[in-house]
Amino acid sequence: MRVFVPGCVFLLLMASAASADSGPFPNRTRTNGALLPMVINTWNYTVANVEAWRILTQSPGGLGQTRNAVVEGCTECEKQQCELYVGYGGTPDERGETTLDAMVMDGKTMDVGAVAGLRTINDAIKAARLVLEHTHHTLLVGDSASDFAVSMGLKSESLVTPESKKMWEQWTAENCQPNFWRNVYPDPKISCGPYKPNPTPQTRLMEDRARHDNEIDDRSIDTIGMIAIDVESNIHAGTSTNGRIHKISGRVGDSPIPGAGAYADNEVGAAVATGHGDIMMRFLPSFLAVEAMRAGKPPAEAAEVGLRRILKHYKNFLGAVIAVDRLGTYGVACYGMSKFSFVVSSPQEPSRIERITCIAPQDKGNVGQQAGSR
Numbered sequence: 001m002r003v004f005v006p007g008c009v010f011l012l013l014m015a016s017a018a019s020a021d022s023g024p025f026p027n028r029t030r031t032n033g034a035l036l037p038m039v040i041n042t043w044n045y046t047v048a049n050v051e052a053w054r055i056l057t058q059s060p061g062g063l064g065q066t067r068n069a070v071v072e073g074c075t076e077c078e079k080q081q082c083e084l085y086v087g088y089g090g091t092p093d094e095r096g097e098t099t100l101d102a103m104v105m106d107g108k109t110m111d112v113g114a115v116a117g118l119r120t121i122n123d124a125i126k127a128a129r130l131v132l133e134h135t136h137h138t139l140l141v142g143d144s145a146s147d148f149a150v151s152m153g154l155k156s157e158s159l160v161t162p163e164s165k166k167m168w169e170q171w172t173a174e175n176c177q178p179n180f181w182r183n184v185y186p187d188p189k190i191s192c193g194p195y196k197p198n199p200t201p202q203t204r205l206m207e208d209r210a211r212h213d214n215e216i217d218d219r220s221i222d223t224i225g226m227i228a229i230d231v232e233s234n235i236h237a238g239t240s241t242n243g244r245i246h247k248i249s250g251r252v253g254d255s256p257i258p259g260a261g262a263y264a265d266n267e268v269g270a271a272v273a274t275g276h277g278d279i280m281m282r283f284l285p286s287f288l289a290v291e292a293m294r295a296g297k298p299p300a301e302a303a304e305v306g307l308r309r310i311l312k313h314y315k316n317f318l319g320a321v322i323a324v325d326r327l328g329t330y331g332v333a334c335y336g337m338s339k340f341s342f343v344v345s346s347p348q349e350p351s352r353i354e355r356i357t358c359i360a361p362q363d364k365g366n367v368g369q370q371a372g373s374r
Helices: 046-056 066-080 124-134 142-151 162-173 204-213 285-294 299-311
Strands: 002-005 010-014 038-042 100-106 112-118 139-141 224-229 235-241 262-265 269-275 319-325 330-335 339-345 352-357 367-370
Touching (some): 038 046, 038 269, 046 066, 046 339, 066 100, 066 124, 066 224, 066 235, 100 262, 112 124, 124 139, 124 235, 139 142, 224 269, 224 319, 235 269, 262 285, 299 319, 299 330, 319 339
Parallel strands (some): 112 139
Antiparallel strands (some): 002 367, 010 330, 038 224, 100 112, 262 269, 269 319, 319 330, 339 352
């Protein structure tokens, strides 16, 4: 059945029982017990999913491997520089440096390890794992986080490549357009800094216009978020990113923030988010999705909850949330882009790419909702 409800988010729910094709996105047949173990991740990062699935299936049912699967899967994406949005040599900040953020969360213990602003460590998610396993902290940042990673055995190396340097040089040659400054002088829409606070306060409307007149390319937000679940519903979730291109030096987005980039709880399930992190992190969409599942919502509706909360305040943003319950049923919601891709592995179909169509912010149409039935 295809139904329409008000709003601007397209939902896709994969059910755990057999269902007929519905609309342009056919539901896949499921049988009881065939959903777990499973790996799911944002975007079409197949290399990450293949490696995570290989690690997860090294033991029957994935038992004891969910952390290894998430860390090694995201590490593979870092090594392969997935679309230049994960790992070294991509999305330089306004100083020309590439910096990395990452997180790992254990859904059984609720422990989290995260790092942000790594300047000389390529293995970002491995550094996050070291924080989780060897400290009582949750988040380490900046040069001190890099020093910690080196002290724990990771290699220090430059994250700048000829490609990232070229991106930065082209940007500066075009008067640093676009960028993330507002309410400063000189005018950030026509020149580079250094900037000073504008002595004349702007109204909220003017701020909103300045924020979106020179919007950063939507392709600058492809963070990897990954969830792995074994047959006993042990869950790990993780993220890795080099952040938004031409960001202000020192900026940290949603990826390493628990409840924003990812959240996991063995009692309920997990969620990961990707998109305009500066906006999304203000609403903790991954946490909201997990709590919505705790309250009884199916994953597809739960994934939508966080995005709808954001839409009450911001119309011009881009984002997606993947929610998975503890049994492996998953739902995806997206907003503001033409399509959103993700990769899923399960016992029936390892590493398949799925894609959904989203409603763009400027469109006023209804939301298309497609759901299977148990």
